[in-house]
Amino acid sequence: MNAPLAATLTDKRELSPDTALFSIQLEEGASQALSAFIPGQFVQLSVPGGGEVPISPADVPTAGGKLDLCVRRVGHVTELLHSARTGTRLGIRGPFGTGFPIEEMAGRPVLLLAGGLGIAPLRSLLFHLLRHQEQFGQVTLMYGARQPKLMLFREELAELAGKSALRLFLTVDFAPELPTGNFSCTVGLLPDLLKGFSFDAGRSYAAVCGPPPMYRCLMQELEEAGLPPERILVSLERRMRCGVGRCCHCAIGQKLCCTDGPVFRLSDLKGIPEAL
Structure with a gap:
């Protein structure tokens, strides 16, 4: 080590x-x-x-x-x-660990779905996509938090959406106070944003990171929209501890999140009941 x-x-x-x-x-x-x-x-x-x-x-x-x-x-x-x-x-x-397949995603629309602290791992991907915008298709970010004051990077994201080709959709589970700053959001769950959302599922990639209860609903919505499981990328960084495959705390079936992940294709997690 x-x-x-x-x-x-x-x-x-x-x-x-x-x-x-x-x-x-x-x-x-x-x-x-x-x-x-x-x-x-x-x-x-x-x-x-x-x-x-x-x-x-x-x-x-x-x-x-x-x-x-x-x-x-x-x-x-x-x-x-x-x-x-x-x-x-x-x-x-x-x-x-493994990162997102950047080269493979070139020329494709990318849909980022973040819940809570899940915006942090996706922020590096978002910035890479926007800095090399000419190499990728449309970039869309859907981000959900429990309430407005817990939404991370909200002002930064609103500014990015105003200055770039980023399509930004924000939602909160509930809003006990009115949002402050130059951003607005809907009230509802993150999977609700996907319902009726039109995107090119035949060409797009989706990158997802958030709390465990979020994954199953989002995976179902994405697959029902026509997105193949090999182009649904899931970050499971929450499961890691030692980071080098020794403690096996992050075992997902026969896979280790810290060495085989933390970014997995949904197709690689099929058949592993405890994966999501």
Whole structure:
């Protein structure tokens, strides 16, 4: 197992009461290693005194070595990260796992479906598609959250939709308060956005990431719309722990999420009852 490479926490932006976007400056060795990153892959982030945690970068690392990680406070390691100050030394290993088949998706329309924190792994794919817009077809993002204040990157997404060819659809389970800022959303579940939505299922790819209860409904809607299961890409990063296939915590049948995934084709998960 490779030793963690050095990185430094340079900025932290609160996105919701328990989630923040951390900007990390990679040192030369880590920057070189992560230059091979493909959207959908993950890194192992180590925090002094806490240990390691697998995180899917929220964007492709820049040429200057800047890496964005969207992290929810859910345990000891992430609690330490949220409490860390600018300048804290961190460790990075990776990239690990399989990413989205970018080259195969070239020239095709892409539909991204994100629920809750699932927007984080899809953000790196979204940014790649928009930065290389001439290489892909229409890009559509459907994003659902429990309520407006828990919707991550909402202002950023609204700005992207206003300046690019991105088609953006936002929804919340319920709205106890009116949305603020320059964005609007419907009230309903994410699968409801797909009902009656017209897209070229014969050519499109779909990328999906979100909480476990969301997957079955979305898979059914996508297949009923005519999208072949081999072009439905599912990120299951939530299942990982060690990140290198040793603890088997992320086993899905005979597959390991951290080495065979975290991005799977739906066709590869057929017949595995516990997969979704």
